[in-house]
Amino acid sequence: MSHPSRANEHSYDFKWGIKSGMGGKNRDLQFYESFTYDGVEYSLYDCVYLYQTGQLETYIGKLVRIWETPTREKKVKIVWFFRPVDIRRHLGDDVPHWNEIFLASGEGKGISNINALEALGGKCKVVCTSNDKRNPRVSQVELREADYIFYRTFDIGSLKISDNFADLIDGIKVEYFFNRKKDQKLLNPRNIKANLEVRTQTIDSTSKSDMSTLDMWPLKKRKLLLSTEKELPGLGPNTSPPSELEERSNMRTLLPLRIASKRDPEKLTVSLPGLPKHEEKNLNPKDSTSQNRARPKKVKFDEKAITIPDKAASQPAQNEGIKARTGSMDDTRRLDADRRSWFKELPWDKRIQRAHEQGTLVLLENLDRSYTSSEVEDLVWHAFNVRATAKMIQCGTFSSPHNGKAFVIFKLKATADMVISQLNAKCLMLADGRPVVGHRKAPTDPSKPASFVGHLFIDKIRFQRQPEYMRNAVSTSHYSQPNTIEFDLATEWRVLQEKSVLWWKALYEQHSKEIQDLKCQLKHIF
Amino acid sequence: MFVHKFTVIIRSLYNQSSPSQNLAVCLWVEGTPVTAYTKTFNLQRSESRSISEFKVHQLHMESPAQNEYALFEQKVKRAVYIDNISPQVTDAVLKTALNQFGTVVSIHFIPNYVEPSKIPRCALVEMAKQSEAEAIISDMNNYPFMMSGMPRPARARPAEVEMFDDRPIKPGRRIQCRWLDKEDPDFEVAKKLKHLVRKHASEASFMLKNQLEEEEKLAKQQAEVLKTNYKKYEMIDSVLADGAARRLARHYNFNVSDD
Numbered sequence: 156m157s158h159p160s161r162a163n164e165h166s167y168d169f170k171w172g173i174k175s176g177m178g179g180k181n182r183d184l185q186f187y188e189s190f191t192y193d194g195v196e197y198s199l200y201d202c203v204y205l206y207q208t209g210q211l212e213t214y215i216g217k218l219v220r221i222w223e224t225p226t227r228e229k230k231v232k233i234v235w236f237f238r239p240v241d242i243r244r245h246l247g248d249d250v251p252h253w254n255e256i257f258l259a260s261g262e263g264k265g266i267s268n269i270n271a272l273e274a275l276g277g278k279c280k281v282v283c284t285s286n287d288k289r290n291p292r293v294s295q296v297e298l299r300e301a302d303y304i305f306y307r308t309f310d311i312g313s314l315k316i317s318d319n320f321a322d323l324i325d326g327i328k329v330e331y332f333f334n335r336k337k338d339q340k341l342l343n344p345r346n347i348k349a350n351l352e353v354r355t356q357t358i359d360s361t362s363k364s365d366m367s368t369l370d371m372w373p374l375k376k377r378k379l380l381l382s383t384e385k386e387l388p389g390l391g392p393n394t395s396p397p398s399e400l401e402e403r404s405n406m407r408t409l410l411p412l413r414i415a416s417k418r419d420p421e422k423l424t425v426s427l428p429g430l431p432k433h434e435e436k437n438l439n440p441k442d443s444t445s446q447n448r449a450r451p452k453k454v455k456f457d458e459k460a461i462t463i464p465d466k467a468a469s470q471p472a473q474n475e476g477i478k479a480r481t482g483s484m485d486d487t488r489r490l491d492a493d494r495r496s497w498f499k500e501l502p503w504d505k506r507i508q509r510a511h512e513q514g515t516l517v518l519l520e521n522l523d524r525s526y527t528s529s530e531v532e533d534l535v536w537h538a539f540n541v542r543a544t545a546k547m548i549q550c551g552t553f554s555s556p557h558n559g560k561a562f563v564i565f566k567l568k569a570t571a572d573m574v575i576s577q578l579n580a581k582c583l584m585l586a587d588g589r590p591v592v593g594h595r596k597a598p599t600d601p602s603k604p605a606s607f608v609g610h611l612f613i614d615k616i617r618f619q620r621q622p623e624y625m626r627n628a629v630s631t632s633h634y635s636q637p638n639t640i641e642f643d644l645a646t647e648w649r650v651l652q653e654k655s656v657l658w659w660k661a662l663y664e665q666h667s668k669e670i671q672d673l674k675c676q677l678k679h680i681f
Numbered sequence: 682m683f684v685h686k687f688t689v690i691i692r693s694l695y696n697q698s699s700p701s702q703n704l705a706v707c708l709w710v711e712g713t714p715v716t717a718y719t720k721t722f723n724l725q726r727s728e729s730r731s732i733s734e735f736k737v738h739q740l741h742m743e744s745p746a747q748n749e750y751a752l753f754e755q756k757v758k759r760a761v762y763i764d765n766i767s768p769q770v771t772d773a774v775l776k777t778a779l780n781q782f783g784t785v786v787s788i789h790f791i792p793n794y795v796e797p798s799k800i801p802r803c804a805l806v807e808m809a810k811q812s813e814a815e816a817i818i819s820d821m822n823n824y825p826f827m828m829s830g831m832p833r834p835a836r837a838r839p840a841e842v843e844m845f846d847d848r849p850i851k852p853g854r855r856i857q858c859r860w861l862d863k864e865d866p867d868f869e870v871a872k873k874l875k876h877l878v879r880k881h882a883s884e885a886s887f888m889l890k891n892q893l894e895e896e897e898k899l900a901k902q903q904a905e906v907l908k909t910n911y912k913k914y915e916m917i918d919s920v921l922a923d924g925a926a927r928r929l930a931r932h933y934n935f936n937v938s939d940d
Contacts, residue, residue, distance in 0.1 A: 559843070585858050586857040590872075601793045611830075611903060612830075632778035641827070
């Protein structure tokens with residue numbers, strides 16, 4: 156064995172499957188047909204999610220090649236599918252089906268990429284509904300179970316959508332992109348089970364509910380909605396500053412965390428528990444070169460995306476774009492540093508703290524309490540045309556019944572600013588006559604110990620050495636007995652608790668009355 | 682099951698609308714991703730055949746989302762919301778505490794993101810059975826329950842849907858919104874409503890502050906009471922221990938028995 160052995164082989168659950176042969180210039184690449192990663196069995200031509208934290212969307216692609224380099228790096232080549240959002244500037248009047256995606260095709264950069272295998276985030280069930288005679292039909296059941304469907308391609312050279320499938324897509328026979336014939340195992344139960352779709356369900360539901368709300372609304376309202384959308388001309392380009400395609404292509408060079416997190420030891424320990432620090436350093440240069448190798452492929456596509464859709468992309472986007480294209484490796488790292496923490500999401504506490512420091516955190520108030528986080532994400536998408544991560548605040552003792560709150564994390568500070576100013580200048584009215592209020596608020600750190608009064612100790616006893624049996628006794632929670640001083644004191648507390656319940660009830664009743672009084676004045680409640 | 686729901690939708694439209702009016706009826710299988718059936722038809726008072734015009738057989742009888750939500754509602758009923766918890770209470774403490782009255786399935790402390798950090802912690806505890814949860818709530822309302830300290834008792838209430846972080850989307854609901862700008866007749870009212878939200882928030886935070894002060898006051902006062910009581914017992918102890926009590930008794934001709 157000439158190559159140095161790497162410790163990271165064991166740091167996550169991974170197993171190679173069927174070998175398919177050697178290849179490469181020096182015939183030193185080992186190709187494979189299948190492998191198991193993180194409990195999921197992947198094989199060639201499976202559709203997969205590639206995901207990363209901090210990014211709402213996953214990417215969907217097809218595994219077209221799997222191999223291991225002499226230095227034991229596991230690589231996959233992915234031919235991409237585009238979500239409608241990715242290519243929305245080229246959609247025109249076309250309204251894609253809610254779960255439709257587009258197969259990349261044509262000549263140009265961005266049709267496929269080589270990625271680290273570790274970027275895989277699960278399998279994705281994609282069904283081709285094309286009427287092409289080369290495409291085996293699927294049953295209704297399969298169709299229903301599919302996460303996505305596709306029957307059109309997006310030509311990345313001419314930026315056109317087409318119903319026709321070329322014979323070769325990125326040098327691979329198109330048959331591999333159509334549905335598999337029945338005898339091939341595409342939809343065995345294990346595959347279905349493996350179909351965990353991380354958080355991105357929300358995006359699908361975003362586009363879904365977008366269309367569905369449109370469909371669902373009575374015609375008049377639909378018109379109303381459309382007209383209001385038109386009334387916000389600046390919204391489109393500004394709200395998603397890094398132009399979708401550009402950003403995507405930056406992200407497309409998907410690299411595992413170890414590159415991005417050189418400066419962030421915390422993330423590092425999260426993702427690479429078994430890997431000693433110095434190893435990580437050794438890895439870096441290699442990965443940077445691979446990043447280098449992959450990046451130029453995308454450059455052209457980047458530029459196209461910027462020049463074609465809108466020149467008025469906002470400042471930060473341009474800066475970012477320029478940095479990404481011309482900057483040194485250091486720059487790119489900084490650019491992505493906060494976006495790339497792979498495999499495990501940071502806990503919410505940290506994410507909102509960080510977002511607050513960066514100014515991308517907005518607290519939305521006056522929502523309906525029963526909204527869920529993903530519905531808030533939909534709402535943000537619908538109202539501002541930006542994607543964001545939202546978290547509905549769980550109700551507790553002191554949450555008002557009239558005021559649902561949610562923290563929303565945007566990608567950029569500029570977006571957060573825009574959202575707040577839009578909400579202030581105009582009114583975003585929800586169906587039941589609630590205007591949404593948005594502002595910045597420092598999140599409370601829940602990990603900080605809360606102060607708590609009312610538990611008493613007798614100092615002397617507390618510091619006395621307790622006999623062994625008392626120290627070993629598990630302190631049990633108990634109901635107090637009515638003949639103790641504890642019971643008397645506890646009753647005083649119960650009285651205060653009951654009193655406070657009444658205070659709050661009275662307050663909320665008054666609030667409710669005040670709100671109702673005002674709502675009566677609304678002329679148009681839908 | 683679903684067909685039943687289907688008819689309900691038609692009926693309600695039927696009743697509300699005037700006869701022979703062109704209607705766009707949009708139906709969807711609740712929760713399942715966008716299966717919308719749109720049909721425009723001429724509605725007559727006597728007409729009830731329209732249902733058959735829809736391809737009912739294509740709809741699922743029970744959507745997975747509905748099932749999921751029903752399961753979730755069961756879970757809510759099995760859960761207890763407990764507040765007034767000391768920060769010293771951990772998962773383990775809570776689990777042992779409530780395992781006395783049933784089987785604890787899961788425990789989730791609700792993180793406090795928006796309220797001041799002074800408020801006591803609260804938690805959701807899922808029990809194995811709904812009856813267990815109900816018993817805990819009623820007992821804890823009747824008797825003060827001590828957890829990791831005394832005498833401030835913990836308090837239990839039925840859990841609510843909105844307390845859960847992982848709640849599924851309510852099937853069939855679609856959120857709608859629209860933008861109002863300055864020309865809109867409702868703009869002023871909406872603006873007032875927004876002010877009201879702020880006003881209410883500040884009223885609530887004042888109330889919260891008040892309550893926390895009250896609690897602190899009570900805690901202090903009780904600490905005093907306890908101290909005095911403790912002093913009293915200590916004094917009695919010491920008087921008995923050093924024989925002063927007996928001497929005094931003899932002096933006043935009292936009969937003190939030593940038991």
